[in-house]
Amino acid sequence: MAKDKKAPRPKAQTPKGFRDYFGSDVSERADMLRAIAGVYHRYGFDALESAAVETVEALGKFLPDVDRPNAGVFAWQDEDESWMALRYDLTAPLARVYAQHRNDLPLPYRRYAMGPVWRNEKPGPGRFRQFYQCDADTVGAASVAADAEICAMLSDSLEVVGIARRDYLIRVNNRKVLNGVLETMGLDGDAQRDAVLRTIDKFDKVGEAGVRALLGKGRLDASGAYIDGVGLSETQVDPVLAFLTSKGTDAGATVANLRAAIGGSQIGTEGVDELEQMGALLAAQGYGPDRIVIDPSVVRGLGYYTGPVFEAELTFEILDDKGRKRQFGSVAGGGRYDDLVKRFTGQAVPATGVSIGVDRLLAALREKGRIGGPPLGPVVVTVMDRDRMADYQAMVAELRNAGIRAEVYLGNPKNFGNQLKYADKRNSPVAVIEGGDEKARGVLQVKDLVLGAKLAESASLEEWKERPSQYEITRADLVAKVREIIDQWA
Amino acid sequence: MAKDKKAPRPKAQTPKGFRDYFGSDVSERADMLRAIAGVYHRYGFDALESAAVETVEALGKFLPDVDRPNAGVFAWQDEDESWMALRYDLTAPLARVYAQHRNDLPLPYRRYAMGPVWRNEKPGPGRFRQFYQCDADTVGAASVAADAEICAMLSDSLEVVGIARRDYLIRVNNRKVLNGVLETMGLDGDAQRDAVLRTIDKFDKVGEAGVRALLGKGRLDASGAYIDGVGLSETQVDPVLAFLTSKGTDAGATVANLRAAIGGSQIGTEGVDELEQMGALLAAQGYGPDRIVIDPSVVRGLGYYTGPVFEAELTFEILDDKGRKRQFGSVAGGGRYDDLVKRFTGQAVPATGVSIGVDRLLAALREKGRIGGPPLGPVVVTVMDRDRMADYQAMVAELRNAGIRAEVYLGNPKNFGNQLKYADKRNSPVAVIEGGDEKARGVLQVKDLVLGAKLAESASLEEWKERPSQYEITRADLVAKVREIIDQWA
Incomplete structure (x- = not known):
């Protein structure tokens, strides 16, 4: 074929x-x-689709002391010099949309949004710069009824896509309880408070003893290095641990433990009180602790x-890269953010919401065999005689009109082997063959x-x-x- | 409410x-x-979703003699100084994807793609910088069977979304026929050829006499200004007009006229020959001239x-801005582009394809009453007693489990009038009311x-x-x- 020598060829590369x-x-x-x-709609939520592009000002990712948007977003200047950027999540656009259209929107405003977001971050294995939220x-809506509703809707959403009951658990906590705990501790200023918050965030990783050590004098980490502690006394540390470990055998016990922890x-x-109310509202709708549970270790x-914070975890086990069993883990999270x-x-x-990790939930469905596996391709009608293309087209039209996915082979028909290789690559369930002999006899070969x-x-x-x-x-x-053939494999 | 005085507030504005x-x-x-x-799938086409972002190099919108991408695209530099841009259509990414993955893709590769594209152009009324394709x-696939298939698929697509047969027509033409016409004319170099092409493009607007004048000596336009013609002789102009007006009473007559025009x-x-073959292939699949027709005036x-070029036009009349009747016009177009x-x-x-104008087709469906009109909102369960929120939540759960869209009013319930105003804004079909009196008597009010x-x-x-x-x-x-109430209004 002719080669173009004029300009260097562009690279065909994402x-x-x-x-x-x-x-x-x-x-x-x-x-x-x-x-x-469909679930969101049934709960009265309306679709919203904002553009991929926002002003950097609206996104709030513009630092006043630098002359271009800070890292994390893809940004550029419009012709009038104003900065625009690709949205990095769906929450910042919601804030802008609500502020812009608030006179026309119902109050409360329930909305859902689905679509890609972009992060200007270093890509890595499995880490992409465009992904779905x-x-x-x-x-x-200031009432925790709004938070309870979101949890119920999350539960329904997981089940509707194919996550079975008891294969997931939605765990609920509340930031105000933690604030109460922090109050009882008599902390020394914001810096100490932030150090306590950072330490609590490690609870999932280092456990009860680890948090206790890190809030106190410090501890040796796995590598043997000594990590300085926050320097709190045992009396100060106790309420934090009481909070983190307050999950009881039922919601009543958990609530009693929490009341003790906040003194x-x-x-x-x-x-x-909010956690208790949420529990009662959810119970009234039939969402018991087998689906949604108060768990202060979140x-x-x-x-x-x-305010309320919630996280959906898948509780079944999968094998990790090294063949070890571990729980699948979190697929969605959210909470109340009133500013x-x-x-x-x-x-x-006031606002509350949830974000489902689209790629993680898809991975979970594949893991459970709910989706995936090579899908059956179209029926391929092969071309034995180039001049009878109209006959072959009539066959696929018949199949399609009967709702069957079908196509004529449209490559060079000379080599019949290539046609069967093509059908193989397409994962076709059936090949249809009509040569001159078959045509004369009014028959077809069906493979x-x-x-x-x-x-x-x-x-x-x-x-x-x-x-x-x-x-x-x-x-x-x-x-x-x-x-008949397709039905046996579908 | 508290006002934030520290920094100027960002504008809430797209x-x-x-x-x-x-x-x-x-x-x-x-x-x-x-x-x-669904139609595309049945025809054996596979979905493809490429990222919104491409290298400017791959998009081919980078002029070698300027230091930034030319107008038309939103572009910026990555950290390694390479230019990236938002895709401006779905064809350029297809070329990149096919070149990048060609060893893994079936040949021929049938794909469909749906999604937003971005144009860095001056916005205007109804003209946006992000829209769907x-x-x-x-x-x-070099065979015109591929082009015929696309036309059949376009016809099915229009009907499946709700455009009735005889409310649309897919018109097919072929660039090679025009090339044949140009050959017979004995033109003087590329510049004259391009001038002829530009003039032909005006056929829709200026008609037969207009094209004849513009290819010859020129003509007065509507404003009274004299437009210079291409300067061709009558003998040169004749084949062009023969081509443009060659549509006969049936495909056979059209083909005969075309053969005369190309001399x-x-x-x-x-x-x-290609037009004739496409006609035969389409006829074999049952797509007659009431749906797809050879029309050299396209x-x-x-x-x-x-090669082949096709355009789907909606043939019903609408009223324009000034209340005059006009045909709705084109909603899709495509053709063969082998480079x-x-x-x-x-x-x-070789490649051939079609692009449906998503916004225009949606507008057509609204015009035909197939979609649109304010959709019914959710049933609203009002809150008469803040302490009985659990009762109200149980009601909406019951409604939702029965597949009925429903929600509890989550705003401040003090003013009942506000709740009904909210239901009105949501276009709710039903409001449910349960005050203390109703609760005691085991009844509900349903509006x-x-x-x-x-x-x-x-x-x-x-x-x-x-x-x-x-x-x-x-x-x-x-x-x-x-x-019962909803069914009567749905």
């Missing part, structure tokens, strides 16, 4: 950290998101949120390619003879026979 | 030329695209494509809000009394009664 999604990777994600959108938020603090009491995001819109309007607006592949892999000569994978049928039987 | 989509605008588009994807292309040119004959894109992948690999790869609004608008006092829009029901009848 930019670093970006990838392409093919076939079922696209449709499986779309199906999952559509099922979740799937969020639902309620803006303008009468007003904000703490508010937090415990600390992820506790520093960021202002969302204040940046724009100066008015505090069961799935059975053919199975036989080729393992069959003895006897089995091979007994179970032919190719059938001669009359032309009129095309749709019926193809459907 | 960047210029971008917009937000709410509720049914999002879901109607998603439904339409899903229906089209919906493409299907076959790469690696034995080899490339022209190839083009006429000139849009004729300069860009290399797509050559930029990357040096090898010419038919659609009927209520109708009565409020127009009813006489008698009608008002005769057709009550509020019902007292027992608690156990909640789901049945709500369903």
